[in-house]
Amino acid sequence: MEIKKNPKSNLENYSKIFMQIGLVLALFITFVAIEKKTYDKTIGDLGVVNMNALMEEDIPITERVIPETPKAPPPPAPEKIEIVEDEKEVEETIIESTETDETVAVVVEEIVEIAEVEEVVEDVSFMIIEDVPVFPGCSGDKQELKDCFSRMVQKHFTRKFDAELPNELGLSSGKKKVFIGFKIDRNGNIVDVNARAPHPKIKDEVIKVMKLLPKMKPGKQRGKPVGVKYSIPFTLLVE
Template sequence: MEIKKSPKSNLENFSKIFMQIGLVLALFVTYVAIEQKTYDKVYGDLGTVNMNAEMEEEIPITERVEPDQPKTPPPPTPDKIEIVEDKKEIEETVIESTETDETKKVVVSEIVEVKEVEEVVEDVNFMIIEDVPTFPGCSGNNEERKACFSQMVQKHFVRKFNADLPNELGLSPGKKKVFIGFKIDKNGNIVDIQVKAPHPKIKDEVDKVMEQLPKMKPGKQRGKPVGVKYSIPFTLVVE
């Protein structure tokens, strides 16, 4: 059996009426809320407040006292004022012009030629010379020529020196030191031979041997030939 619903009981037919009633109620509530009056709350008597009493402050009055400054007495008045006439003449200083007059002839005095003083380089030690003297037959760089120079001088001494001489002089047996110094001058010659030996005859023999050294290529300092000092010790064995 199918149940039929009465058209009068369907609430959807009254939806418009309900909406209109709701709008009217909302407008009424809004109107009543706007028109409602409010009053300030009244409190009892709180007394009188005096704001000026708090702002007033007693400020003591001070007075600035300036120290007394000593007064300087005025200068004494001269008894008599003398008027002196200024008769001294002032000499004017004439400043001569340094400009050259083109119309006048300029006389040129004799021109003296100044010779350049040649820098004198003193003798230099063999160990610090920039360009070492070269013994004949030596080559290479500066250090190689230094080593070769020392070797060739020692070989020359051993070959030329009379080894039997120390034994013939009656010296005590043992090792004897001989110190030799000389200079290779700017021309490569051996000069200024100095010998310190245990016997005068040994000294003479060493002088003779060192004078027989060959001429060498001179050493240079700053690119110029200079004298080079060289020293070497020798040991003689006396039996």
């Protein structure tokens, strides 16, 4: 007799379902195992630590102490106090009135004008004078006037001086130096003539000749006429 199975009771038909259920269970168990938390064992309960309390530190409030300067001891009291009677008389100060009394005549002092003293310019050397003295007949600029002045003085000396005088005095032959100096004053006159010569008679002759120079246009310094000093050397030839 052949035993026939009920097709519904055949478990092979549900094998796929069982396999899926098993797979779902395995995944669930694995998920639970992964998500499970573990904690380390602790010994006792130390309580809760307040970090803010530890960070707060009590800073004591200090005050600056200023050292006291020792005071000087008071002066000793006098042994005996003498009472002096104030008998000194006080002089009263009389304040005079500054108001002018109409009945009193006012004397006005005469104002004396003081004449302004004109500045006196000393004599100036011919070499540094601003406006040189002008010899009659000379013209041109400052340098030309200087050259013309020296040339005309030499010409005057050569024409007026007695050339035979050195030979008459018996001087030794040769060249003899003569130094002449004079001043052209503020009016253009020749004054203060002096000379240095090898013989007194030659000196007198030189002074006489230089005093014969003509009147000149005076030199000026800062626009004012001044005395101008001039000096020149001459050479005399004695045969």
